Amino acid sequence: MAFWLFKSEPDAWSWDQQVARGATGEEWTGVRNYQARNNMRAMRIGDLGFYYHSNIGKEIVGIVEVIRESAPDSTADDPRWDCVVIRARQPLVRPVTLEAAKADPMLADMALVRSSRLSVQPVQPKEWAHILKISLTAL
């Protein structure tokens, strides 16, 4: 199983909206970047991802699960774009901010920290575990 990170501006589609979709999940539409799309194509059902709020909050707020593998994006007029479906699993015990991630040497190589604008990123298992740990110990 692999780990990922999905960025979303809460103004456009927030964690709360994602949660409200329940087990049905939500098609992760709108990605028009090859790298991000390729990351989605590499996803398998059951893979987990962090849900990151960009612009407002700038923090990882929850965990999502891939429930459908990549298929044509219904909002795209070009067949080269496709996307997965994700559902909310659970909120983080406490959000992990970009600031906290940047300050943590363990996360220095994380795509998010390296100021990548990539909207769908891979997360290393060590990074995944470490962020979960921060989320718990930040209390």
Next chain:
DNA sequence: GCCAACGTTGGC
């Protein structure tokens, strides 16, 4: 609101 970083487009 600014702007740096970066991806994409299109003319040549």
Next chain:
DNA sequence: GCCAACGTTGGC
């Protein structure tokens, strides 16, 4: 196939 122009993202 190069590269300038342009658009977008997202932190600050």
